[in-house]
Amino acid sequence: MKSGSNLEKVLTAGHFAVTGECxxxxxxxxxxxxxxxxxxxxxxxxxxxxxxxxxxVRLSSLAGVLLLQQEGVEANMQMVCRxxxxxxxxxxxxxxxxxxxxxxxxxxxxxxxFGDHPESKNVYxxxxxxxIQTVKMMRDEHRLISGQEMEEGSEPRLFIGAAxxxxxDPFEYRVHRxxxxxxxxxxxxxxQCIYNMPKFREYMRQAHDMGLTEKVFVLAGxxxxxxxxxxxxxxxxxPGMDVPDEVIARLRGVDKKKYAEEGIKIAxxxxxxxxxxxxxxxxxxxxIEWEHMVPEIMxxxxxxxxxxx
Amino acid sequence: xxxxxxxxxSEIFDMIGEAKKILIVGCKGCVTVCNAGxxxxxxxxxxxxxxxxxxxxxxxEVDEMTLERQCDxxxxxxxxxxxxxxxxxxxxxxSIGPQxxxxxxxxxxVFPALNTTFMGGSLEHGVWxxxxxxxxxxxxxxxxxxxxxxxxxxSLFNGPCGGSSGGKCEIxxxxxxxxxxxxxxxxxxxxxxxxxQVKPLKNWLTSRDGGPRKIVxxxxxx
Numbered sequence: 001m002k003s004g005s006n007l008e009k010v011l012t013a014g015h016f017a018v019t020g021e022c023x024x025x026x027x028x029x030x031x032x033x034x035x036x037x038x039x040x041x042x043x044x045x046x047x048x049x050x051x052x053x054x055x056x057v058r059l060s061s062l063a064g065v066l067l068l069q070q071e072g073v074e075a076n077m078q079m080v081c082r083x084x085x086x087x088x089x090x091x092x093x094x095x096x097x098x099x100x101x102x103x104x105x106x107x108x109x110x111x112x113x114f115g116d117h118p119e120s121k122n123v124y125x126x127x128x129x130x131x132i133q134t135v136k137m138m139r140d141e142h143r144l145i146s147g148q149e150m151e152e153g154s155e156p157r158l159f160i161g162a163a164x165x166x167x168x169d170p171f172e173y174r175v176h177r178x179x180x181x182x183x184x185x186x187x188x189x190x191x192q193c194i195y196n197m198p199k200f201r202e203y204m205r206q207a208h209d210m211g212l213t214e215k216v217f218v219l220a221g222x223x224x225x226x227x228x229x230x231x232x233x234x235x236x237x238x239p240g241m242d243v244p245d246e247v248i249a250r251l252r253g254v255d256k257k258k259y260a261e262e263g264i265k266i267a268x269x270x271x272x273x274x275x276x277x278x279x280x281x282x283x284x285x286x287x288i289e290w291e292h293m294v295p296e297i298m299x300x301x302x303x304x305x306x307x308x309x
Numbered sequence: 310x311x312x313x314x315x316x317x318x319s320e321i322f323d324m325i326g327e328a329k330k331i332l333i334v335g336c337k338g339c340v341t342v343c344n345a346g347x348x349x350x351x352x353x354x355x356x357x358x359x360x361x362x363x364x365x366x367x368x369x370e371v372d373e374m375t376l377e378r379q380c381d382x383x384x385x386x387x388x389x390x391x392x393x394x395x396x397x398x399x400x401x402x403x404s405i406g407p408q409x410x411x412x413x414x415x416x417x418x419v420f421p422a423l424n425t426t427f428m429g430g431s432l433e434h435g436v437w438x439x440x441x442x443x444x445x446x447x448x449x450x451x452x453x454x455x456x457x458x459x460x461x462x463x464s465l466f467n468g469p470c471g472g473s474s475g476g477k478c479e480i481x482x483x484x485x486x487x488x489x490x491x492x493x494x495x496x497x498x499x500x501x502x503x504x505x506q507v508k509p510l511k512n513w514l515t516s517r518d519g520g521p522r523k524i525v526x527x528x529x530x531x
Contacts, residue, residue, distance in 0.1 A: 113519060119512035 002139065002187060003159035005102035006074040007046035009309040010282075011188065011217045016275050017282030018303055019076060019190065019219055020044035020294055022068065024059035030067050033059070036291045037071035043298045044285065045306055046103055048190070051078040055115025062096050069100055076161060077101045080109025085125040086134070090144055093135060097156030105161040105190070106131040128162060129184045135160050136185030160185060164218075165192035166203035167242035175206040178216070188217040190284040193234070196242040197273065204279050213279030220274045223286045224297065225263035228252060264293065268300045310339035310430065311403045312437045313346060313423040318357065321399070324420040325358065328369065328396035333358075333422070334388070334410070335375035336402035343437055346401030346423050348375040354401065354422065379406025385413050392417050428459075445515030445522065451508070452487075453494035458511075460487035466508035 001008060010017045020040045025032040040047050049064035065075040077096055084092065093104065108128040112120045126134065135158055137143055142155040162181045166174050181189065194200045200220065207213050225231045228251045235243035247266065254262045267285075274280045287294050298304050315321075325331060333351050341347030355371040362369040372395070376384045379402035388410065392398065397418040400407040403425040411419045427439035442459035449456050458464050462480045469488030472479025476489040495501045513519065
């Protein structure tokens with residue numbers, strides 16, 4: 001075991017994993033995170049805690065992870081390169097591991113222009129792939145970037161994750177970038193929200209043909225649509241998001257009051273389909289500010305109870 | 310001006326590899342002024358390359374050319390009829406030059422012979438220093454005419470920090486502490502109280518942090 005995290009155990013044992021997501025509040029109110037834990041505990045194998053997602057200031061991902069773990073929910077700490085240089089990155093990794101964090105998702109991070117502090121400086125001292133490499137070096141070679149060594153047993157034991165977007169351009173290069181993340185040392189990847197299933201199948205076919213799915217656990221990203229407005233917004237305004245017309249049409253085809261219900265139905269069907277795609281090791285369920293629907297969604301997928309490993 | 314410095318020869322020879330015919334392109338702009346990439350420096354580099362390769366028994370044909378500027382499409386265009394004759398192009402402009410050449414001629418293999426070092430000026434013959442970081446929102450008038458963004462190692466707006474010593478910066482005793490200059494100047498002018506207010510947070514949107522920048526002057530467009 002690289003980290004001994006629940007997520008690692010579930011995946012290594014060959015179970016179809018399910019991860020969830022929890023966005024911390026824009027305040028110091030930790031009870032918001034504890035409340036969300038109730039809807040996730042026992043329903044998913046590990047929960048991502050976002051790191052100032054969309055560049056909006058929130059309670060830190062490390063604090064969010066600790067709050068969840070205090071509630072008995074294993075968490076996956078997201079870390080972006082936007083806000084920290086290599087000194088802070090390594091320091092936060094050491095601190096997080098010391099406090100019981102076992103999964104770390106390495107991200108470049110959204111540009112700060114998207115957020116509530118567009119006038120801030122950005123750092124990007126490392127990029128996401130260099131971050132993966134750094135965490136792997138710290139874990140497996142017991143070394144910091146400087147060459148400073150850590151005693152055996154004092155290194156951060158982390159299950160290393162990353163994000164991939166099969167729908168960004170150029171499409172042909174996407175699978176090669178996944179290969180690069182694998183070469184850098186990633187253990188699992190979670191994808192961008194998937195709505196275009198044929199295109200995702202093609203991406204997975206390419207990854208499978210290149211032998212990549214034997215080297216990394218791929219968790220397919222699922223975000224249920226709450227409304228037609230959300231679907232339209234994601235189609236038109238979110239960069240790198242591919243929402244086919246059929247998905248919009250399907251939502252439009254139901255009564256206005258049933259958009260959410262239909263959105264969940266689509267998500268459940270997708271999750272079940274994902275289980276049949278070669279190389280897909282699990283799903284990453286991002287019910288954005290909709291965590292309380294996770295129990296219902298998970299009941300419908302038939303993926304309960306979660307494996308005890 | 311943009312100040313540049315020729316790369317170490319070992320790096321340039323690695324770029325050239327086994328090429329048999331190359332073109333070294335200089336620029337008559339900033340890099341001529343700072344003696345890094347004008348026609349004189351093009352000539353020197355070309356001679357060094359020819360001699361070294363001859364000594365190795367692997368002679369190379371090196372042509373020389375110096376453009377008015379390498380940051381203007383019309384001058385880059387003058388390369389059009391000869392660009393295909395070379396295994397590679399070595400640009401001695403700041404990094405803007407090789408990027409223009411690469412963008413205009415997709416088939417060309419272009420390499421930078423200089424490191425683009427900073428925006429600055431000469432202090433004395435043979436010495437240049439950094440003065441500006443192009444943050445896009447100049448505020449030097451608030452600091453006695455000195456720039457804390459480019460010239461303070463921490464880009465402090467409310468300096469000097471505790472590391473200022475004898476007018477020098479804590480990172481290196483050869484680096485002036487710009488905050489020492491700012492304070493001294495304002496003291497001499499009897500305007501030290503202008504520093505009393507806490508300077509507000511800077512808006513970095515106009516700087517590189519806000520993404521690649523562009524200026525569009527409608528009044529000048531054809």
